Amino acid sequence: MSSKAIFQPPTPIRGGIPVLFPQYSNTGPLPSHGFVRNRFWKIDTNPPHLPSHPSSNARIDLILRSSEDDLKIWPHKYEFRLRVALGHQGDLTLTPRVKNSDRTPFNFTFAFHPYFSVSDISEIQVEGLHNLDYLDQQKNRTRFTDHCKVITFNSQLDRLYLSTPNKIRIVDHKKKKTIVVHKEGQVDAVVWNPWEKKVSDLGVEDYRRFVAVESAAVEKPITLKPGEEWKGVLQMSVVPSGCFTGKLGHKKSCIHSHT
Numbered sequence: 261m262s263s264k265a266i267f268q269p270p271t272p273i274r275g276g277i278p279v280l281f282p283q284y285s286n287t288g289p290l291p292s293h294g295f296v297r298n299r300f301w302k303i304d305t306n307p308p309h310l311p312s313h314p315s316s317n318a319r320i321d322l323i324l325r326s327s328e329d330d331l332k333i334w335p336h337k338y339e340f341r342l343r344v345a346l347g348h349q350g351d352l353t354l355t356p357r358v359k360n361s362d363r364t365p366f367n368f369t370f371a372f373h374p375y376f377s378v379s380d381i382s383e384i385q386v387e388g389l390h391n392l393d394y395l396d397q398q399k400n401r402t403r404f405t406d407h408c409k410v411i412t413f414n415s416q417l418d419r420l421y422l423s424t425p426n427k428i429r430i431v432d433h434k435k436k437k438t439i440v441v442h443k444e445g446q447v448d449a450v451v452w453n454p455w456e457k458k459v460s461d462l463g464v465e466d467y468r469r470f471v472a473v474e475s476a477a478v479e480k481p482i483t484l485k486p487g488e489e490w491k492g493v494l495q496m497s498v499v500p501s502g503c504f505t506g507k508l509g510h511k512k513s514c515i516h517s518h519t
């Protein structure tokens with residue numbers, strides 16, 4: 261959470277996990293990152309069935325429906341359900357479900373934008389995006405291939421990685437902990453740290469203590485016909501560093517630790 265976060269609408273909170281819908285960044289005509297990150301959700305007391313995550317013991321279901329104001333700038337009726345579940349080991353699972361409740365199809369782009377707390381941005385690395393193509397958002401989304409084994413940070417970085425694997429890791433060398441990000445239904449991933457670039461609502465030194473690793477569906481927008489629903493998953497857990505063999509997804513038995 262930014263030391264200068266503003267908790268007053270219509271400013272989105274600079275921290276936590278903003279939900280970017282129905283547009284990621286400035287990829288379309290809407291305000292940057294869409295409008296849902298500025299909205300208040302309701303508790304969904306009777307959500308449609310969704311299998312529980314095996315390790316979750318506490319959860320809340322939220323719902324957001326298109327308002328009259330939303331329809332003026334994005335004329336598509338939707339129902340957005342979000343389940344937030346906390347697992348026994350402190351892992352957090354978000355399950356977004358977007359339903360087209362209109363009479364015509366619509367497209368959208370989407371991302372979860374978690375601000376992950378880290379010890380020091382210079383002491384971390386992001387793993388799992390080796391040899392993938394990315395659009396450099398500091399260079400008009402020019403396409404490059406990342407040949408580096410891991411991503412480290414020593415200046416501003418803002419990349420949209422395309423067709424990424426389901427697992428990405430943030431290794432924090434100072435804390436000796438690794439944040440494991442598992443995503444489904446969102447093939448892209450954004451890695452962002454503004455370094456010393458001026459960002460509204462961010463304290464001068466705040467860039468040192470976070471990294472944004474975002475699960476995203478951007479390059480190929482999601483299309484929903486009337487009545488259709490899209491579902492994604494974002495699961496985040498923390499393990500002691502070194503709990504993995506070389507291959508992503510092949511975990512050694514490790515006891516989870518709490519953040």
Ligand SMILES: O=P(O)(O)OC[C@H]1O[C@H](O)[C@H](O)[C@@H](O)[C@@H]1O
Pocket residue numbers: 285292293373397418419450451452459460472
């Ligand atoms: O300032 P915001 O609208 O919250 O956006 C913050 C950042 O979000 C994403 O990570 C984008 O890749 C960045 O280009 C953007 O600067």
